């Protein structure tokens with residue numbers, strides 16, 4: 477499919493909007509009320525530190541809402557104002573944050589039902605308005621909504637669109653896209669829908685498997701079976717790994733994406749030599765600034781002496797999980813929570829250990845003076861971070 481041509485024609489449609497409705501000022505008050513926090517503003521002014529009795533809170537210097545998410549949420553609010561009486565749908569959570577999605581539900585924005593991982597668009601009708609989330613939607617979903625006569629409000633972050641352009645470039649020049657991402661994540665699903673031939677690798681181990689194969693060290697059947705659900709239909713490792721370009725899910729760990737890029741470059745250099753490198757490897761630059769800034773801020777924070785870390789964000793938020801990975805890699809006791817209510821009376825916390833299931837920990841806070849590091853993923857409003865801090869203060873007062 478010529479995804480570029482489809483996008484071009486969609487962008488010219490009168491039923492398509494990706495710039496908002498010029499109602500920024502009107503929705504600013506609602507956004508401020510729902511998501512901003514005076515306490516957080518004060519902590520920022522105070523060198524990202526708050527002292528309260530025996531508790532010292534250290535905030536990461538970059539955390540929370542990134543501009544792509546702010547933009548998507550503002551566009552969703554504008555959409556409600558622009559279409560006060562139309563049925564409005566979102567193809568998925570607009571961002572991975574329970575409180576933001578609850579606010580949208582309160583505004584009577586409907587969520588497309590998902591059954592066993594498959595979206596059910598059967599209730600969406602002609603003239604309905606459909607918002608595409610910050611991490612995008614697949615080209616097939618866009619096609620379906622366009623053909624059904626819906627108004628599409630596309631809040632896809634420009635950084636994500638940039639990745640789509642990259643994989644389209646790979647396709648045009650007959651390179652396979654190696655996508656560093658989580659195969660079931662909506663952003664990676666969308667990116668692979670714009671790619672031609674592709675393979676999704678989760679991390680360094682899988683990237684190494686692919687590099688080994690390129691250097692003749694793999695078993696064909698085992699390789700095909702391993703990547704069966706993470707590659708384009710009919711992917712043939714003997715043919716399709718001869719020319720590769722790297723792309724990424726924008727919220728993956730930056731250092732890992734960069735390392736994967738270097739691994740493929742080295743591999744192609746070894747296999748084909750420097751004179752032919754450009755025919756076999758395409759460099760990339762699609763790491764989102766916001767993800768990078770939050771990860772860098774986290775690396776500085778975990779260099780400080782901390783008794784524990786609280787990482788706030790949706791449990792299906794990829795960038796939040798990566799922030800927790802950083803804390804764990806430094807051996808810091810860390811807790812990933814999605815809402816402030818996870819911290820409760822009786823000195824308890826209900827949190828999601830990395831790769832595990834919800835778990836209750838009590839006692840949560842140790843006795844004595846306490847330094848707690850706090851960060852949050854790109855989809856978490858300041859208001860939620862404030863509430864978490866207030867719950868911590870309350871526990872320390874008890």
Ligand code: SF4
Pocket residue numbers: 542543544545610611633634635636726727764765766767795854
């Ligand atoms: S994390 Fe980056 S790519 Fe994702 S929405 Fe925010 S700015 Fe865009």
